[in-house]
């Protein structure tokens with residue numbers, strides 16, 4: 001094993017499950033999630049921190065998992081797209097709104113966008129459209145032209161929680 | 167029930183639930199036991215030769231299983247090139263890539279060796295230790311320069327860089343120019359960008375020793391072409407090569423050819439007897455995935471005093487890059503798209519295709535059309551400017567009218583059929599777009615804004631787009647013994663929701679819900695023939711095939727049930743997966759029971775002449791392309807100090823014939839427009855004078871983000887085509903095509919007080935500021 005391949009033991013929570021593992025120090029969080037834990041819903045669109053496809057939540061904050069090392073999540077709470085649906089397995093409000101408003105086409109950017117917006121809406125439950133577009137501008141989507149995404153979020157923001165759940 | 171329940175409705179996509187949960191299975195999500203990972207060693211030079219590759223250190227590195235160079239390939243592959251997709255006698259040097267270059271590389275990123283290891287990290291570590299004795303050669307970096315005498319040749323075996331030359335046209339341009347009241351000339355250039363699906367390319371393969379078969383997964387728009395390429399490369403029987411597309415994270419054109427990695431990963435899997443996977447990274451994508459849109463047009467237009475166009479002639483130089491995977495169809499599409507919605511009595515375009523030492527250019531969303539539309543619409547705006555006429559009025563005076571449909575242009579399209587516009591109302595499309603944008607009072611708004619120091623401008627972009635090319639895209643519809651319905655087709659989606667659209671068409675024929683349908687796509691194992699997803703052709707081709715096949719299945723279901731119940735077919739109805747006798751209680755049979763009966767149930771004898779299974783296949787073959795059209799109007803504000811352009815309003819009138827699912831068409835248009843905004847304002851693949859790519863990250867190559875994207879106001883017109891049973895035309899690319907034309911016109915209109923002209927795209931803030939300064943001097 002070369003020096004580059006030294007591993008380290010880490011413990012963290014991912015989508016509610018406590019996880020212990022040995023991970024190579026050079027692995028990005030994205031590589032670890034995808035290849036060690038088979039959580040392949042986190043996608044890689046650039047691996048240089050610009051496209052946002054790899055966004056996950058670490059302790060509630062949206063971060064780019066291609067830019068963070070796996071060992072940095074030791075002791076943290078990680079949420080990925082696989083952990084976003086409601087507890088009963090149904091799509092959550094935001095996911096459902098994406099389907100209602102054609103907020104996705106190929107779906108490759110979608111997990112990163114959903115995670116980015118989840119963190120954004122937690123901090124800003126009632127954004128206006130300009131603020132939303134600014135928050136979304138760190139995620140690239142080639143397919144949709146963003147309008148379906150914006151419509152989906154504005155619907156979630158406008159709709160009373162009870163109704164939008166289904 | 168039999169009628170339009172789903173077709174024409176904005177039903178929700180069948181694709182969404184998995185994708186929204188992160189459960190979509192994309193190429194890189196595929197993990198097979200014992201799978202190895204590959205990395206490629208690529209040329210750092212745009213042009214170089216080499217004679218020796220030292221792989222010893224790399225081969226001994228930890229985890230490395232093999233390092234392959236061209237010399238290690240099986241005999242049948244040596245010096246062999248990938249199949250040319252569209253041969254054409256006008257091509258002077260039909261050269262495609264080899265799986266690995268063997269002695270010369272002709273663009274930055276061309277692969278010369280492949281490292282296979284037990285992890286991607288280790289494969290990349292070892293790839294850095296492969297040593298190549300590069301001998302750099304001079305490179306041709308621009309298509310115009312490449313055609314000059316004494317330009318460096320792109321391939322050392324060639325004597326010049328002319329990849330092909332042809333002319334097309336009709337009428338007598340000499341007469342037109344001799345009789346013109348005015349002749350205006352200009353040079354227009356459009357630039358390379360790239361399609362940039364958010365998912366890069368990727369390939370995985372396993373070789374089955376027992377069956378001597380290859381199974382290949384690839385993130386492509388065209389699995390059948392990949393299969394053809396592999397069959398040709400390996401001299402294998404077709405049925406031994408199965409190509410499967412997983413979910414594809416966007417295509418936009420660049421995933422519509424056969425790439426060297428799609429040859430190398432399978433060969434490595436075969437040689438090593440283990441599954442192998444390679445996933446492109448974004449830097450590789452910017453270097454090695456095909457691009458498009460470098461063209462230079464020198465054109466003249468002959469005009470009557472009224473503004474009526476009498477003729478157009480000119481010369482187009484098209485940049486092919488270093489290889490011709492798609493032959494020369496793109497400049498052909500460009501030249502034949504130029505006349506657009508306008509009546510053009512005489513036309514002649516001479517086309518030269520130039521090799522350059524850059525990655526090959528191939529069709530990308532719009533495929534040669536955005537350039538042609540840019541040139542034509544700029545010419546019309548030039549006429550308006552010179553004759554002091556309103557740009558909309560000049561267009562009105564030249565439109566082909568609805569009464570003239572079908573309208574024969576006098577050209578041959580790339581499908582070999584004459585260009586005959588089948589339906590559409592071009593003047594009405596523009597009228598609605600102008601009304602939508604408030605064109606009538608725009609001048610007043612512009613003047614008010616200008617008084618406040620704000621520069622508003624309006625621009626128009628009209629286009630006609632050949633879509634729905636054949637030869638065919640087949641579909642099989644089968645009722646399964648569990649009562650569900652399966653559709654099998656070669657069509658390969660990359661976000662267009664083919665599953666939903668095809669299920670809508672089928673559901674209406676069989677009287678079932680779309681959720682009772684499973685659509686199996688993009689697998690040569692279930693559909694042995696197919697062409698692929700390009701040229702906005704799937705709803706036209708596969709949609710029509712599904713319609714035909716579903717109608718046949720319906721007829722069979724009715725015939726069998728009628729025989730069973732001893733009633734006339736007209737007494738039966740189909741609903742919710744059941745065949746019922748109309749009005750009667752109780753007498754009914756489910757699709758599941760019928761399917762079981764007809765699939766060989768002991769004791770059931772099929773009526774004479776009836777084949778087993780509730781299954782039918784359709785291979786709709788369109789007689790020619792069907793022509794979609796549209797009219798875009800952009801309203802922009804330009805800041806002359808900073809050169810920043812803001813899009814205030816964007817109106818699209820879009821006519822793609824009958825609409826199967828309005829929400830999905832809106833999505834295609836909105837996404838297409840935003841792609842076009844990139845082409846108009848942001849996206850430029852920059853190369854230096856030695857043909858080194860300089861924009862190889864998303865930080866250097868800018869794509870439109872949510873802040874750039876207007877909320878397009880989309881107005882549908884539906885002029886059904888008589889050319890297919892659904893009356894549909896293609897919708898996937900039209901959104902992109904006229905955007906640079908409309909936006910650049912709007913910028914120019916906003917900057918009228920400075921009297922600047924723009925003849926290229928994209929237009930950056932720096933260019934705007936420089937133009938204003940230059941004109942002021």
Ligand code: FES
Nearest residue numbers: 045047049052066
């Ligand atoms: S993959 Fe992490 S930002 Fe693009």
Ligand code: FES
Nearest residue numbers: 105106109141143
């Ligand atoms: S849906 Fe394809 S990139 Fe966003």
